[in-house]
Amino acid sequence: MTTRRPAATARTPQKTSMSAACVNNQSTARRSSPWRRRPRGSSVSAGCTLVRSLPRECPSVISKFLMEVCVPSDIGESWQRVVSWLREYAPVSHRALGDAASEEEIAAGEEKTGVRFPEDLRAYLKVNNGTVTRLDESNGLTGSCPEGEFLSGGWALLPLSSIERLHHQMMPGPREDQGCWRKEWIPFAAESYECGEMYGFFIDAGTGSVGQWSDGDVETLDLFPDLPEFFASVLEDLERILGPEEASQRIQDGCVTPH
Template identity: 35%
Template sequence: MSDAHDMRQVWGRVVRWLAEYAPRNAESLQEPATQKMINDAETTMGIAIPQEIRSWLLINNGVKVDPDPLANMAASPSSFLPCEWHLLPVEYIVKVYERQMKLAQDAGHPAHTDREELIWHRNWVPFAVEADWLYGLFIDAETGAVGGWSDGDTPDFETHATLAGYFNSVADAMIRSGTTEDGRLVW
């Protein structure tokens, strides 16, 4: 099977659960990104977006986000991932990536530093954040592994081997123990 086929199956599990049990969360999902949007993001960031994120974005371009990144993101219908994190649309992938690169640069972390000692690496592509962007998840464009970052701590590489694996674990958790309140998933 192809990455795109695998992603459609895995992401479909998440979307079907949301549609049935958490319709307010399901309504927060955006339409697919366009190839041009993804290509423009790659040009801006100067790296290739990993195939798994590309495949997912062509199915669903993250969630609807208030233009003010700090405005009411917490506990909004778009925050249905564990820890109430949000899936990033293409334009916010770029914004978060640029923010993280600036933080790394300001901290004096060159791109060739050991990944486990970095604040951020140029080959990490973010795909989910919490409300104020201090914590989030990324895919390492070189390895395909999912990692996490947090404010003031080193990156965590013990999350999932792939984005499909991450989404599969989210779907499993929803099915196993997902509860809803007012049409929203509550962890």
């Protein structure tokens, strides 16, 4: 399936949130994050569960050391909270997390896109390379699978292969409006492959902020100040599943799915 590039027609951007679903292709107002980022250098708890290459019986003191050394504290803690929630409440979705990407794999992705990834994105990919994908035999492309579509609206985090593919698709051709997509925008999450990946989130390699693209619309810039705040919003959406308020998602057979 091919992602159509956003049209150049402008309209006033509005703040959106993770709750945009492919069934209605609409965005809702962003909710404030339930917790704030800790100052850099603060401790990271329960770190061993984030480093997938470590054995399950790895001593927590060693795993905590590796987490603090290998992953910046802000992105490490914010993503660890999401991983821990999935492990406890949605084990099938947790198993859909990709393995850690190597430095060589990340460097190859940067070479293909022609952009140096922001440090937050690089650090996160070195823990989990998006979510697992499945092959579309009709065109040979790989896309998200239901188990990994645990973001609100049934969206999924993209592995490097999908990041490279979508970045290439979104780049304007020589005769197209060069202002509709910037080279430094790196897509890292999108609606499900079956829905066409017409909507998604990108991180600006220049500023580190997170924006949103939508088919036929102007991109929304600076939706989140950075990737840790984005993952804080993801956690907020997941925690709402267990709360008393009506949520847009539910847990079914160990998997997070749209309600």
